[in-house]
Amino acid sequence: GIQVEQSPPDLILQEGANSTLRCNFSDSVNNLQWFHQNPWGQLINLFYIPSGTKQNGRLSATTVATERYSLLYISSSQTTDSGVYFCAVEGVSGGYNKLIFGAGTRLAVHP
Amino acid sequence: DGGITQSPKYLFRKEGQNVTLSCEQNLNHDAMYWYRQDPGQGLRLIYYSQIVNDFQKGDIAEGYSVSREKKESFPLTVTSAQKNPTAFYLCASSSGQESYNEQFFGPGTRLTVL
Numbered sequence: 747g748i749q750v751e752q753s754p755p756d757l758i759l760q761e762g763a764n765s766t767l768r769c770n771f772s773d774s775v776n777n778l779q780w781f782h783q784n785p786w787g788q789l790i791n792l793f794y795i796p797s798g799t800k801q802n803g804r805l806s807a808t809t810v811a812t813e814r815y816s817l818l819y820i821s822s823s824q825t826t827d828s829g830v831y832f833c834a835v836e837g838v839s840g841g842y843n844k845l846i847f848g849a850g851t852r853l854a855v856h857p
Numbered sequence: 858d859g860g861i862t863q864s865p866k867y868l869f870r871k872e873g874q875n876v877t878l879s880c881e882q883n884l885n886h887d888a889m890y891w892y893r894q895d896p897g898q899g900l901r902l903i904y905y906s907q908i909v910n911d912f913q914k915g916d917i918a919e920g921y922s923v924s925r926e927k928k929e930s931f932p933l934t935v936t937s938a939q940k941n942p943t944a945f946y947l948c949a950s951s952s953g954q955e956s957y958n959e960q961f962f963g964p965g966t967r968l969t970v971l
Contacts, residue, residue, distance in 0.1 A: 776955070776958070777958060777959070779959065779960065781962075786964075787894075787945055787947075787964070787965045787967070788962070788964050788965065789947065789962040791959065791961060791962075794957075794959040832899060832900070834900075834960075836958060844902055844905070844915065845890075845902070845949075845960055847899035847900045847901075848899055849898060849899050850898075850899055
């Protein structure tokens with residue numbers, strides 16, 4: 747089945763710093779989503795980005811489908827950015843189409 | 858407000874009991890999903906449904922059951938056959954269309970077996 751690897755697994759930043767999170771996937775995928783899981787467990791949709799580049803405020807994402815990776819950029823980080831960032835790809839695995847999650851990047855932003 | 862609701866937020870169960878987790882959406886989505894998340898890990902698919910009255914097993918369906926009698930509702934029953942049911946359960950929905958199938962998630966239910 748499709749494998750999704752996220753790096754780094756953990757990241758500690760000072761408020762105001764920039765960061766790049768990476769997601770590698772092992773096969774062709776239909777779609778790719780980035781999520782932020784807040785401390786209460788809620789998964790918040792950040793980007794739906796099967797290819798290309800999108801920006802939303804301080805966050806932007808780029809997916810290069812032909813090279814099987816996606817990057818999430820966080821600029822001028824704030825303490826509210828803390829939490830876990832998940833990449834998930836939609837592809838065929840186990841005989842059916844499904845969303846496959848990476849293990850996440852745990853981000854802690856300190857004031 | 859359009860969205861996905863899950864209830865209850867917290868659930869405690871004694872060993873040997875079945876419990877049912879509720880998931881409702883008013884996004885007019887055809888597809889609905891149940892995921893399980895264990896501490897420090899990503900999400901794993903339990904069951905999914907592409908349309909009313911139809912559903913398929915995901916990667917970890919053993920010990921769980923679902924129904925899809927209405928488009929808006931996709932309840933999950935955790936049976937006594939599930940060996941390690943303590944986890945965070947998340948419900949999601951999407952349009953189900955191949956061209957655009959973004960999944961949106963509910964707030965989750967934390968199940969603890971005492």
